[in-house]
Amino acid sequence: KSVIHNLWRGEVSATMLSPRLQKAMKDYMSANKHRVAYGGRRRVRQNGQEVLCELKRHARVRVLDGTEPPFSRLGWNKLVPAQPLEQLNGASFRTCAVVTSAGAILNSSLGKEIDSHEAVLRFNAAPTGGYENDILATPKHHFNTSSLYKDITLVAWDPAPYTVNLHKWYKSPDYNLFTPYVEHRLHYPKQPFYILHPKFIWQLWDIIQANTQENIQPNPPSSGFIGIFLMMALCEEVHVYEYIPSLRQTDLCHYHEQYYDAACTLGAYHPLLYEKMLIQRMNIGSQQDLKRKGKVTLPGFSTVNC
Ligand code: C5P
Numbered sequence: 001k002s003v004i005h006n007l008w009r010g011e012v013s014a015t016m017l018s019p020r021l022q023k024a025m026k027d028y029m030s031a032n033k034h035r036v037a038y039g040g041r042r043r044v045r046q047n048g049q050e051v052l053c054e055l056k057r058h059a060r061v062r063v064l065d066g067t068e069p070p071f072s073r074l075g076w077n078k079l080v081p082a083q084p085l086e087q088l089n090g091a092s093f094r095t096c097a098v099v100t101s102a103g104a105i106l107n108s109s110l111g112k113e114i115d116s117h118e119a120v121l122r123f124n125a126a127p128t129g130g131y132e133n134d135i136l137a138t139p140k141h142h143f144n145t146s147s148l149y150k151d152i153t154l155v156a157w158d159p160a161p162y163t164v165n166l167h168k169w170y171k172s173p174d175y176n177l178f179t180p181y182v183e184h185r186l187h188y189p190k191q192p193f194y195i196l197h198p199k200f201i202w203q204l205w206d207i208i209q210a211n212t213q214e215n216i217q218p219n220p221p222s223s224g225f226i227g228i229f230l231m232m233a234l235c236e237e238v239h240v241y242e243y244i245p246s247l248r249q250t251d252l253c254h255y256h257e258q259y260y261d262a263a264c265t266l267g268a269y270h271p272l273l274y275e276k277m278l279i280q281r282m283n284i285g286s287q288q289d290l291k292r293k294g295k296v297t298l299p300g301f302s303t304v305n306c
Contacts, residue, residue, distance in 0.1 A: 003266060003273075004249050008290055010280045012273050014214055017266060024268035028217045036162040036205075036218035044211050048282040051211060052299065053306035059204050061086055061233045062197040070170050079185050081192045088153060088192070088234055092302055093118040096235035098228050102242040102265060103252025104294055109133055110241060113293075117239065121227045131255060153192040155230065156181065159220045160198030169198060196226065204229060208274055216271035225275040228298070236300040239285075244276050246294030 003016045014025055045051050063085050066076030097117040099105070101124065111133045114120060122128075158177050160169035170178065177195065184193055201220045208225070209216050220226075224243050231238045242248075245265055253264035267273050283290065285297030 004245050007244055007273075007276055007280060008287065010277055012277050014273065017273070018262065021263055021266060021268055024263065025217060028219060028269055029215065032218045034159055034162050034218060034220070038206070038209055038218075040206055040210050042210055042213065044213055046281065048284070049304070051278055051281050052301075052304055054211070055204075055207055055229065055232070056301045056304060056306055058207055059200065059229065061230055062200040063194040064197055068166055070167055079182065081194065083192065085153075085155070085192075085194045085230075086233065092300065093235040095237045095239065096121065096231045098224070098231050098238060098240045098243065099123075100224050100241065100243050101254040101256065102245065102294075103250045103255050104245050104248040104265075105242045106131075106248070106250075106252070106255045108242070108246070108248060108293065110293060110295075114239075114241060119231070119235065121231055123223050123227065153194070154184075155194050155196060155227075157196040157198075157201060157220075157223070157226060159201065162202055162218075164198045164202065166198075201226065205271070208271055208278060211278055212271075212274045214274070216274045217267070217269065219269050219271065221275050222267070222270040222272050224272075225270075225279070228279060232298055232300050234300070236303055238298045238300060240279065240296040240298065242294040244280055244283075244290060244294065244296055247291050248294065 003012060006012045006016060014022060017025070045054060064071055064076065064080060065084075066072060066074075066078070066080045071077075095117050096119045097114045098121045099114055101122070111131075156177050158169070158173045158175055160166070160173075181193065181195060184191075204221050204226060205216075208221060228238065228240055228243070249265070251260040251262045251265070253259045253261050263269075265272070267275075279296055279298070282298050283296045284299060285295055289295040289297070
């Protein structure tokens with residue numbers, strides 16, 4: 001619990017984690033699975049506006065567009081959606097929601113508020129039916145299998161080596177997302193579906209490390225952080241729910257399954273604790289919204305002058 005209090009204040013350190021999580025972190029550090037070698041400097045920016053500008057300047061949403069090998073050779077330039085992800089809504093959405101699947105969203109009664117946003121980002125096919133009161137109202141979005149994912153844009157990613165060798169990545173992804181991606185594109189050519197470029201993923205990692213005094217886990221940022229950045233690029237204002245935990249904080253990993261592990265909220269593989277500290281610094285919402293709703297409010301990149 002005290003880690004959460006420190007997160008609300010924006011002052012966290014790995015030393016505040018349980019011995020078990022600290023050990024897991026150390027193991028990931030020494031494994032260094034993606035062969036990360038950070039060559040940058042550290043300039044820990046405390047000011048939210050500065051963090052915002054650094055993110056805006058040094059990271060750009062990028063997806064596989066099929067123009068680079070091996071994907072060009074495989075005809076991916078015709079497989080990927082014609083419309084770039086960055087121009088999803090023509091211009092941009094007004095307000096957007098990012099909803100983590102954290103257990104703390106249960107009993108939040110945030111469903112209506114979340115549903116009032118123009119666009120909502122969710123993770124890993126989290127179910128909505130039965131949880132309408134806490135996460136969203138479904139009536140508008142009743143899918144059957146044929147219209148499954150109608151009006152939904154899918155975004156996937158997978159960790160590549162830090163040096164971003166697309167050939168190596170294609171040969172041995174963490175999770176084989178390439179085959180299902182191709183199949184889905186061929187079956188549902190009208191549904192926008194993108195794979196994030198690993199360069200973009202590691203750009204985000206570099207910025208998190210640059211802004212953290214401690215050595216962060218040498219693994220990609222979590223989907224939560226990647227998703228928040230994506231929405232900041234697409235929306236004028238982004239409301240993030242239960243990423244930084246509210247008073248409802250629980251070890252329940254996801255609202256939709258009975259699995260308890262503090263690592264889901266505080267991180268083991270992902271540098272989650274440090275990502276959250278960075279997001280906390282950029283929060284323009286109130287402390288009350290943070291504690292009661294688990295809500296962080298962030299300006300979209302198009303609205304900030306850097
Ligand atoms: O676990 P899953 O990948 O579905 O969650 C999506 C994102 O939500 C995570 O990458 C993480 O950033 C965030 N999350 C969290 N606390 C949890 C569960 C998820 O911060 N308990």
